[in-house]
Amino acid sequence: MIARGAALAEGRKDSKRSREAAETRDNILQVATREFADKGLAGARIDEIADKTASSKRMIYYYFGGKDELYRAVLERAYERIRAQEQDARFENLPPAEALRAIIGHNVDYHFENPDFVRLVMNENVHYGEHIAQIASMKQRNSTIIASLGAILDKGVEAGVFRAGIDPVDLHAMISALSFYSVSNRHTFLHNFGVDFAEPTVRAKRRELIIGCVLSWVTRA
Amino acid sequence: MIARGAALAEGRKDSKRSREAAETRDNILQVATREFADKGLAGARIDEIADKTASSKRMIYYYFGGKDELYRAVLERAYERIRAQEQDARFENLPPAEALRAIIGHNVDYHFENPDFVRLVMNENVHYGEHIAQIASMKQRNSTIIASLGAILDKGVEAGVFRAGIDPVDLHAMISALSFYSVSNRHTFLHNFGVDFAEPTVRAKRRELIIGCVLSWVTRA
Amino acid sequence: MIARGAALAEGRKDSKRSREAAETRDNILQVATREFADKGLAGARIDEIADKTASSKRMIYYYFGGKDELYRAVLERAYERIRAQEQDARFENLPPAEALRAIIGHNVDYHFENPDFVRLVMNENVHYGEHIAQIASMKQRNSTIIASLGAILDKGVEAGVFRAGIDPVDLHAMISALSFYSVSNRHTFLHNFGVDFAEPTVRAKRRELIIGCVLSWVTRA
Amino acid sequence: MIARGAALAEGRKDSKRSREAAETRDNILQVATREFADKGLAGARIDEIADKTASSKRMIYYYFGGKDELYRAVLERAYERIRAQEQDARFENLPPAEALRAIIGHNVDYHFENPDFVRLVMNENVHYGEHIAQIASMKQRNSTIIASLGAILDKGVEAGVFRAGIDPVDLHAMISALSFYSVSNRHTFLHNFGVDFAEPTVRAKRRELIIGCVLSWVTRA
DNA sequence: GATGAATGAGTGTTCATTCAT
DNA sequence: TATGAATGAACACTCATTCAT
Secondary structure, three states: OOOOHHHHHOOOOOOHHHHHHHHHHHHHHHHHHHHHHHHHHHHOOHHHHHHHOOOOHHHHHHHHOOHHHHHHHHHHHHHHHHHHHHHHOOOOOOOHHHHHHHHHHHHHHHHHHOHHHHHHHHHHHHOOOOOHHHOHHHOHHHHHHHHHHHHHHHHHHHOOOEOOOOOHHHHHHHHHHHHHHHHHOHHHHHHHHOOOOOOHHHHHHHHHHHHHHHHHHHEOO | OOOOHHHHHOOOOOOHHHHHHHHHHHHHHHHHHHHHHHHHHHHOOHHHHHHHOOOOHHHHHHHHOOHHHHHHHHHHHHHHHHHHHHHHOOOOOOOHHHHHHHHHHHHHHHHHHOHHHHHHHHHHHHOOOOOHHHOHHHOHHHHHHHHHHHHHHHHHHHOOOEOOOOOHHHHHHHHHHHHHHHHHOHHHHHHHHOOOOOOHHHHHHHHHHHHHHHHHHHEOO | OOOOHHHHHOOOOOOHHHHHHHHHHHHHHHHHHHHHHHHHHHHOOHHHHHHHOOOOHHHHHHHHOOHHHHHHHHHHHHHHHHHHHHHHOOOOOOOHHHHHHHHHHHHHHHHHHOHHHHHHHHHHHHOOOOOHHHOHHHOHHHHHHHHHHHHHHHHHHHOOOEOOOOOHHHHHHHHHHHHHHHHHOHHHHHHHHOOOOOOHHHHHHHHHHHHHHHHHHHEOO | OOOOHHHHHOOOOOOHHHHHHHHHHHHHHHHHHHHHHHHHHHHOOHHHHHHHOOOOHHHHHHHHOOHHHHHHHHHHHHHHHHHHHHHHOOOOOOOHHHHHHHHHHHHHHHHHHOHHHHHHHHHHHHOOOOOHHHOHHHOHHHHHHHHHHHHHHHHHHHOOOEOOOOOHHHHHHHHHHHHHHHHHOHHHHHHHHOOOOOOHHHHHHHHHHHHHHHHHHHEOO
């Protein structure tokens, strides 16, 4: 028997039963996201996920097929959300520097507010990205931010405020690195240097530093 | 019976036997570093570590006491190495901008050349830093880089090339974030944007971008 | 996931499946009783218990949670049985001396016929009673025998055949000591004095001696 | 290489070295007695015994050969001590009833004051007396108490205060049972009936009850 | 006599997964 | 759909014992 995921995700058969089924599925995904984010793929336990769920262990296998597939579904959902978020956050109408500031600030905030996403991505890298590689749907979705950043860069160059020759992918990597690290390496950095990135004042300062750093890099000297 | 680590670490009794014992211990640490870096604490298997070792599973318990303690020993050793590396790399005699460039480049290189260290630190953050917190010896070791960066910043400000008011800890966080992410998030970034940070040309470009970015931030406008 | 003991013990849901499950559980308890009685808690092996069971090692953990909990379940069941036995054996309608003789004889017989119970109790005392202390249900059950003995003593005192002032708990301790020792110390006594309490003629004689001793103590001079 | 026990026990070669050796041996025996009494044969750990010793694990094997042999040596020593004690306690010059009272009181006291001995004997019975059976020296030693009791009984019968026909072995069994149980079953009795035999007032009362019970049995009606 | 290092067989426990109803 | 029962392979860890010096 094959996992029921696809059919339900597409919302076919809108009867009461399938609505309940979708709720069950969603509930499992929520719980699993927390568990995988918390303990990683190897550390999370199917039994524990099932216990925290409104349904049972059997349902996890019914809907997702197994632990790895559930993990993949969780990962896919996490990326879907960040992409949705990024699409909501369109600042292209602002002047280029303002738009970039807004995008960076938004990116920093998103990372700080979604540590589970950060932890899932960390975990996926621990696993050499082998699971994300199996998610077919993911490839196209990432063009949006790059396109956005590219447009802003172009406008800024045109307006004479940004340097020419910056690759939007590099810009994105720069922003992401600074945001991501602030959440991903919080604990070791705290231990090694006594600074907790998640503390509100530190976090606020860090937000400004990151914006400042990226802008100084992009801005024409 | 308590794990034999301490005595050997201090190198007491330089007989042939204890030298062999130290080799056994070291061999275990090397293998364990690879395994924990590869699969994480939860994913690594004591049996597998033992099999790849010149000695046996029993010896792991004899020398380290258990999986968690072995992991902690691995972590401690990894940090010891990077600190040693950082102390070797002293560029304070160079002019401030050159010194900073050298330090950043060195930091980027170290991360690229020691992905195991990066992966261990990721893993430790996945575990909320709970193991690093138990390593007593670690607290003091981190002042060196901060002091180095502080000295360079001061010299740069004095020479009129750097902005005043930059906290060396923030500077270190900036450098580390950009270096760390280039290694830690290699796989998801490759999948999402088709760029492999580890590819020689990409890596070289990235090294320059990071140096450029940080310097543009630090340099007086 | 928590051990399934409670629900089954209460006999909920009388379907075929749960009946079979109760059988599995019972079968494990029987085998475990023999093993723990035979080798003690430290000496018994979960593997060996599982092998002698109709089910598997995994089921032991499913139903009981662990070795200690299984041992506690075994202990609880053993006490439940002796209490049930004691409640069946009501001789209060007999004249006091006859009633007491019957109770003592019954007590001696029970110990001789249930060496496993004796051995479990020995083992529990070897463990300083730490496991019995964790069995909540046990406290109340022991009043019955004391009440019985108290009633018989009262009747005997009233009838002028028993001495006044004997505490029924002391009387029970006296009877139990003589019965228990006859089984518990069989092997060392045999080795030291060449007498095997379990040999039918010795056992029969011992039964009479114990009855005689206790009655001589209780009887009015 | 054979264990060095015998030669040392006999005190051959009274040099300084062998005196030290005897001390080492004695120290091991003391520690092992505590550990075996505390945890039983299966529960005690050679490593733990060695750690609590002034010498090392290797010495245990050197002197005793192995865990079982050490246990046997412990057991033998424990019995040696009680026999010595019993021989010291000679009350044959007293009038028979007084002598018997003294012997019983002494027996009760010895058990209460040597719970380790009681626990070792319990343990040996848990092991079906298989180890005591291998100690050759033990057989003859037990005649002393029986002879003592026999002599007292004879004198009592002659004096008209004791009943005829009591087997001294049965008398010893009666006394031992009541003494032994007071120590061996302390924990379960406490849990089941709320009475702690080891509490000074309870213990004193119990001493008198046991003396009273045995004397009422032996005394001519 | 004495010590630290080493060993292999076992020991309790856990895991993802499947089956029967 | 849903549930409790069942499974076997693996997993971290321990033990009594022996070896080399």
